[in-house]
Amino acid sequence: MNQKIDFIDLKAQRRHLGEKLDAAIMAAVNEGNYIMGPQVKAFEQQLSAFSDVKNAISCANGTDAIGLCLMAKKVRPGDAVIVPSFTFASTAEVVAWLGATPVFVDIDQASFNMDPKGLELALAAAKKHGLRTVGVISVDLFGQPADYDPIESFCDANGLWLIADSAQGYGSIYKGRKSGAIGTMATTSFFPAKPLGCYGDGGALFTADDEVADVIRSLRVHGKGSDKYDNVRIGVNSRLDTLQAAILIEKLAIYEEEIAARQIVADRYEAALSDVTSTPQVMADCRSVWAQYTLRVDADKRQAIIDGLKAKGVPTAVYYPRPLHQQTAYSKYPAAGNGLPVSERVCNEVLSLPMHPYLEEATQDFICEAVRDTIASVG
Known part of the structure; x- marks a missing residue:
């Protein structure tokens, strides 16, 4: 074949969006609200509607999205979080950030996703190491949702929260439920190569819990309170910039x-x-x-x-x-x-x-x- 084949052709999408994307980018540039501009709120509202979930909160990247969820759950040393081993490092990385322990579980060979049958073994492994298991992070690998019914049953039976890492699976559907609306919280990434990607780094997290959402909105901006110079908790700097939100609005539309x-x-x-x-x-x-x-x-x-x-x-x-x-x-x-x-x-x-x-x-x-x-x- 004479023409070069791209593994993922982002330029083709760019051509397809054409003038709409150009206009959105230049509007954001000319408005001058480069951090937390109106496009950020608009995009979050559209994400919320797309996933049928009450709160969609954007952030700097998909890794931070998981990290913010763990911070909101006050994960700390001595805690164990069950994660699949066959995935990208960020899923386990964020657990270690907070001094907690990732406990690795095997996958189902047909779906490449977490095998629910291994969760009891992971719970036993954590106990053997003197750890208190607090939650599970599933992954929607390669675009397919994990098998959530048995995973959720396991979490409910053991008093665990569930984070659905849908960095590769945003837009997938599990038995009528959309990604973003599954789990205690869910996350995604807008890295350019992801199915819904921006022109840099970006991410988002989702939750139906208003109190958790308020904590995360604080955490992503240095732990701010009602006044940004009154920091009520230790947070991070993890905001989706306005330009990326403007780009994602156009991409979400198609x-x-x-x-x-x-x-x-x-x-x-x-x-x-x-x-x-x-x-x-x-x-x-x-x-x-x-x-x-x-x-x-x-x-x-x-x-x-x-x-x-x-x-x-x-x-x-x-x-x-x-x-x-x-x-x-x-x-x-x-x-x-x-x-x-x-x-x-x-x-x-x-x-x-x-x-x-x-x-x-x-x-x-x-x-x-x-x-x-x-x-x-x-x-």
Whole structure:
């Protein structure tokens, strides 16, 4: 193929939004309210409506979003928070920020999300280490929601709060419930490569609890009280800037259209590739936003497949090459049971293909043919 294939083509979206985005950016620039301008409040109101949740609070990035939730819950040393090991580091990182202990749990190999069956083992591992388990952070990995019914039942039975980390899954639906409206609190990221991304860093968190929302609004601005120079708690500086809010307003307006386009791409991948490799499956009564389209291939053949696709001009990515519990910074923390075999296995098998709403059929056909030919050639 003569044209370069982008793994995620942000420029195509930029062209699609065109003059509306230009106007929104210049309006924010010319108004001069660069921090907490009116676009921030407007965007938060639109997020709230999109997710059917009472409070949507923007912040500087998706990592801070989780951190603010933990601060609001007063997580401290001696506390344990159960998190999946097969995810990006930020999910566990924020727990360690506050001196608490992440306890890693395995994933379901079909969805790549937290396996609810491992939660009791994680609870036992925390107890063994003399820790008090206070909550669970689930992850909507690759765009698909976690299996929340059993996770929520476990949390309710054990008096735990639940944070739904939907950095990759914002806009997904679990059995009629939208991401953002699931869990005690939920979070997302607007990193540019995310399904709903801005032109820099940004994030948001969601809660139905007005008291928690008020605390978080204080925490994100240095712990301010009714007067910003009366700091009533120790906080942080974590605001979404006005320019990013203006950009996100325009992107949110077409987000449902883009989710539908992502589904069409995923359906075409499934039709073309499911007979030659393990393709991702979405749980019944759920919607994925397809942040990534992730195959599973033979571990001993993956590098040859990557190299073969690269030679044909098809970019790929591996999310994630090593589970958190095996990474240097996190290897000292407890893991549920006698190890996390599924997380360890899929790290050697996963391979993500280009995925975005503007992936043209001809380009996708080329990708699919390249995948089929490469898999056949490596045997």
